Amino acid sequence: MRWSEFEFEPALLTNIQKANYTVPRKIQSLTFPLIKAGHDLKGHAETGSGKSAAFLLPIIDAVMKLKKGGHYKSRRCCPFALIVEPTRELTVQVYDQARKLAEECDVSVSRAYGMFLRHVNLRQISTDGCDILVGTPxxxxxFFQSKNLLCDQIKVLVFDEADQLLEDGFQAVLRQLNNVNNWPQPENRQTLLFSATFPLVVQNWADEWMRKDSMMVSNKRLVAANSRIKQKFLMVPNTAKKDVLLRLFQLELQTAKKRDPVNGKIRNTMVFVNTKRDADVVSTYLNQFDFNTTTINGNRPQEMREKALSDFRAGVYQIVVTTDVCARGHDLKDLDHVINMDLPASGEGIDDSFTTYVHRIGRTGRLQPGSATTFFDIQADGTMAEGFVQSLQEATQPVPDWLNKLVAREPIAGSGQVTDEELLGIL
Incomplete structure (x- = not known):
């Protein structure tokens, strides 16, 4: 489909072109007509599929058309569309994206989240305007309970990354929001709920907020990896992971230098580990071998996390080592490679671990094909093998022989040591 088919306002189409959105993505083509027709909608698609633009573009277009027709007038501290995000990082990302798409469109965008001085946050919202307000619960x-913000003009309510809103225990806070005086009831607003994963608990929760005639757009599997991402698996014992990671980067740099002796370098890579301590340890280790590496984890203040991401985007660092604080939502268009040095902890169950894996590798493969490499310890990670086989099969990608044997409970040959040949095979 073409952008012109959705009859967006000319200024918005100009911004779409500036953003290099060449054609609508699948989730966008499916949801735009339904959102523009006013339906309540549950939208599901894999991470990196364009979910944010799927709701931002029709909202911006609606505000523009209503203003042009004289049916809506901006009011200070009174949003038209409210977008609820589970984290500060996602709030900042969606806010930035909305600002770019709404440039020169007479649509104001603001944000509201913690770690942002309350009075400064309110002053900024009042100054900038908030036709669209993005924030954490x-x-x-x-702001709404204290009447610093008014809710009587809200016409669109968006829950983004709904599964994480539930996982992080925001149900009680959202119920308080729903009980604010003059809060618009489902029949008086449009409710949109988007998520990369859509387990039954999320679907049931969504029904509490939506009109009974709500619609759902989904791909075939409710937890699915992006098929544009080439998934590779290496059998690596936990004790050898750090050395294998270093050797992988050394071989990649050697290969890049052979192709281009002057400018050859490793791909922009995000490495996931399970603990804050390991993030710092691995980052320090790689820096000792002259690989420009930074780290992002929950111990770092918000400003330092945003600075690290900004430096990574700018090319100051080629590697960022992180915990699951970066598993969702961060828009890193130039991220080429994700490495799961550790697989997600299985404390919440196999399904949740696989969901986190999907979100992690979804940091790449957004505007172009990406790569994901996973270090797999057969003792610690064996329970996840079946899910990975299914994921590879659904993406029509080859399944390692040892992974098939692990699922079939057949003997696995080999010393457990990763050879240079194996590492070169995933580059």
């Missing part, structure tokens, strides 16, 4: 609830 706690700060939004605070």
């Amino acid at each position: 706690g700060r939004l609830c605070d």
Whole structure:
């Protein structure tokens, strides 16, 4: 389909072109007509598929058309569309994307989240305007309960990354939001709920917020990896992971230098580990061998995390080592490679671990094909083998022989040592 088929306002189409959105993505083509027709919608698609633009573009277009027709007038501290995000990082990302798409469109965008001085946050919203307001549940609830923000003009309510909103225990805060005086009821607003994963608990929760005639757009599997991402698996014992990671980067750099002796370098890579300590340890280790590496984890203040991501985007660092604080939502268009040095912890169950894996590798493969490499310890990670086989089969990608044997409970040959030949095979 073409962008012109959706009859967006000319200024918005100009911004779409500036953003290099060549054609609508699948989730966008499916949801645009339904959102523009006013339906409540549950939208599901794999990470990196364009979910944010799927709701931002029709919202911006609606505000523009209503203003042009004289049916809507901006009011200070009174949003038209409210977008609820589970984290500060996602709030900042969606806010930035909305600002770019709404440039020169007479549509104001603001944000509201913690770790942002309350009075400064309110002053910025009042100054900038908030036709579209993006925020986290706690700060939004605070502002609406205290009547610093008014809700009587909200016509569109969006829950983004709904599964994480539930996982992070925001149900109680959202119920408080729903009980604010003059809060618009489902029949008086349009409710959109988007998520990369859509387990039954999320679908049931969505029904509490939506009109009974709500619609759902979904791909075939409710937890699915992006098929544009080439998934590779290496059998690596936990004790050897750090050395294998270093050797992988050394071989990649050697290969790149052979192709281009002057400018050859490794791909922009995000490495996932399970603990804050390991993030710092691995980052320090790689820096000792002259690989420009930074780290992002929950111990770092918000400003330092945003600075690290900004430096990574700018090419100051080629590697960022992180925990699951970066598993969702960060828009890193130039991220080429994701490495799961550790697989997600299985404390919440196999399904949740696989869901986290999908979100992790979804940091790449957004505007172009990406790569994901997973270090797999057969003792610690064996329970996830079946899910990975299914994921590879669905993406029509080859399944390692040892992974098939692990699922079939057949003996696996080999010393457990990773050879240079194996590492070169995933580059």
